Amino acid sequence: MKKETGKTIRELGYFASLGISIALAIFIGLGIGLWLDKKFGTEPVLLLVGLAFGIAAGFSNIYRAGQKGKKF
Numbered sequence: 001m002k003k004e005t006g007k008t009i010r011e012l013g014y015f016a017s018l019g020i021s022i023a024l025a026i027f028i029g030l031g032i033g034l035w036l037d038k039k040f041g042t043e044p045v046l047l048l049v050g051l052a053f054g055i056a057a058g059f060s061n062i063y064r065a066g067q068k069g070k071k072f
Contacts, residue, residue, distance in 0.1 A: 026054040030051050032052070033051055
């Protein structure tokens, strides 16, 4: 396999895994918020805060992927 082909395949793999990375960030934030709500009895405040942090992390992943895409 040519060196350029291998690089292209790695890039496609990175961008293909972006969706999973975004969903995982959101669900982790949601899970931590839910756990903290149960622990402190503050339902649904910390759940929403965790969800907001998860969404922010997801958008951060999108931004970083865009910056990486500009290099290619």
